[in-house]
Amino acid sequence: MSSGVQYLLFEEPTGYALFEVALQPETIGSRLKEVQDSATDLAKFGKFVKLVSFAPFKGAAHALENANDVAEGTVNEHLKNLLELNLPKRSKKKKIVLGVSDLKLASGIKESMKGIECDTSEVVQDLLRGIRLHGTKLLKQLQEGDIERAQLGLGHAYSRSKVQFSVQKNDNHIIQAIALLDQLDKDVNTFSMRVREWYSWHFPELFKIVSDNYTYSKLILFIKDKTSLNESSLHDLAALVNDDAGIAQSIVDAARVSMGQDISEQDMSNVVTFAQKAVSLADYRKQLHGYLVEKMNTVAPNLSELIGEVVGARLISHAGSLTNLSKYPASTVQILGAEKALFRALKTKGNTPKYGLIYHSSYIGKAAQKNKGRISRFLANKCSIASRIDSFTDTPTTKFGEVLKKQVEERLNFYETGAPPTKNSDAMKAALGATQDLMDE
Template sequence: MAKYVLFEGAPGYALFERISGGEQIDQQNFKLQGQFLDFKRFCKIVQLRAFCPFSSAENALENIIDLSEGMLTTTLKEFLELNVPKDGEAVLGVAEDKLAVSIRDDLNFKVERSQTVNELIRGIRYHFGTFLKQMSGESFQLENILIAQRGLAHAYSRSKVKFNINKADNMIIQSICLLDHLDKDVNTFSMRLRECYSRHFPELSRLVPDHLTYANCVHLLGPRSQIGPDTLPELSKLLESSEKAQQVLDAAKLSMGVDLSEIDLRSIEQFSKRVVRLAEHRFLIQKYLHSRMNEVAPNLSALIGEVVGARLINHAGSLTNLSKYPASTVQILGAEKALFRALKSRGNTPKYGHIFNSTFISKAKLKDKGRISRYLANKCSIASRLDAFGDFTTSVFGTFMKQQVEDRLHFYETGQAPKKNIDVMKEAIRHLQPSTTTQKRSPLPLSSPSPSHKKRKTLSSSDEPHEKKDSKKDSKKDRKKDSKKDSKKDSKKDPHKDKDTHEKKDKEHKTKKHKKT
């Protein structure tokens, strides 16, 4: 049972000692819970043993961030070593699981994590201000604790938002969702515009099948009676053919449509303007999505395309989540309903999800669609890991992997064996080496480099050693080949020598065995 309880608050660390007996405290023990509300009764159960305040707001923020990740800080370690007795019988109650594991591993303390400890910490949190006031005196004010809690909460949330690893791909997720909504809206509004204007000019819907050009034509032409030879040059520019523009003029003269009032025609023109603006806005968002994907996930966008890559990131939640998925999960992302339906009915599971929209699967034959989707999902998982955890932003690996997928499609059709993956990656690294010096993802300051980045070697700095290693390996291989050839020649010349050498080796082996026995 925990005799000491650790409490982490906004003012600092506090260590409480449990005084009263060993009965268990749980949520159903209402008598003890009633005692927790009264400070005089609660003092008979728990007493404040030691308190370590934070030196500044920055120090408090650093300690809270480390505690949220389950790390044991130096201040907490020194505080526990000073105040917790090392007799081996003292048990420390801790609220967090990760922190309890780190305390047990680093300090070799007996740590308890139970419902009794949670109830004690809940009572300590309720009376923490009065404990500090009793210890410090009348000069202490309870409002200072509330101010410290509020300031620490704002600073902690600000740091979490600032150092969010998913902030780079949040805009990709939002833009692909907005693009899907705009596609639906533009389609529904353009169909509604066709229905409204086809009462006045029904032949135009047959002559102009594209929605955006149809909306521009409605905005340009207006009422059917005003269509004449003056509108022919502008209409030919819009339709990109003079013959199609002449057909529209001829159809306007012999149209079977009904005349509309000026108010109806004006509302149709305004509606056509809105449709054109929505289509232009959709084009701008798509352009932004392409540029953002080339910055955040260049290998994935080069391999499978910007739109399909953005859909995969959106479905996974972030680029880091997508990089953690295996290739089998990436293959069926977006087809979860079909998967569970197949598992329930014991039918065939789906072969692809969002990957189906890529051009590789549409190029493949029906019998090869499953194999190429499996191969493409494997390459997508590699590309996402390179984009998420790579030191440099480059699309070289994505272009080479795209060529690998095309070669695999050619292999399924003709039977010609593609290159090995090792050879392709070596060639990609050779292409990458001249451009690594200008495409660093996040250059670190020279004054305080992080230890994790020290271990990583940039590709530009390791060009010469790789070449030397390759030359050494080639020379070793040539020596081995020459020695093998010489041994083969010697064995062909005098086979009796080989027999003598084998007999000598057998005798030596037998003598060694006898000595061991």
């Protein structure tokens, strides 16, 4: 712009200030160095700008409302009135150049107020930086420390409001829980293998009888030294192996003829301690799974009903939030989690993947090999619908999930027998009717 910036909008915690640029050098290039050199000196910087008007906020709530509007690039009535009352009249031939620090707000002003051009160049940022530095002196209505106190209060209020109204605040717990659950699965498996290898030096036959890692670790804590087992131990052993007397007897018999070596009390103490850790970790994994199920049924009940809590949680985690997942088209949901395979296929011009995370759904496993791609596409479509309902509904319910689940089962049956499935419009009407009845109750 040859004429350069004419006015500056300064947003600060106590209100909006409008400044006029007093000096207008011929070119921005010559002006930039001059502004930068004088920014720290109030006597020099005061020659560049002159206060036109200051519009203070009415209170903390009003300040927070305006801070949110600035962040969204919205021009509210308070700001609009300040600009309308204090800027000169504009026309098609004569436009006002207003310096603004925020790009979103600059776009909002340009769209909502005709005749105003917004400048966010480096020169404008330097001018606003100087105003921020000398704010207390330039805004004579304010006393020393007013801006700092307002900054602190508004900063805390703005942060609290962002946390409170964040669209990700509920599903963030799901994202963390499923990530921890996956990590625990790996850790429990690793620890159990180590326990088995360590204890097998003493009682190698035990794992051939009981292959379940959790039960195996519980048995170690009960048996400890294999020589302690006898007929009187059968009842307690049976309680640890689902009351199976045959397995309990096999353990006692194997202990009598075991080829394992004897180990010292110190070694056994370490084995038992490690087994306790493995059992404790497995118990916590069960507890965390229960928490995840409960959380998913609260945050995404329809998605949970349709595809299961764990697979649904993985979809939400991979998308980043339930809102992000709801914005994805069904084609993206279908291959979510298979991005590497997709890009590799595109690069080599091979076959693109038919499914990603939804492959772990039981529906894909039930389908015949030739129908896996078709059912994954149909399931992704229903998952997309369920996530949108969960994300944007005001009354959480599982009715839509139940209907969508029935549709997927009918589609599987259609592939096998040719029986016509329910039309989507009829299914949605049934779900809406069930939801309405639930609300009426």
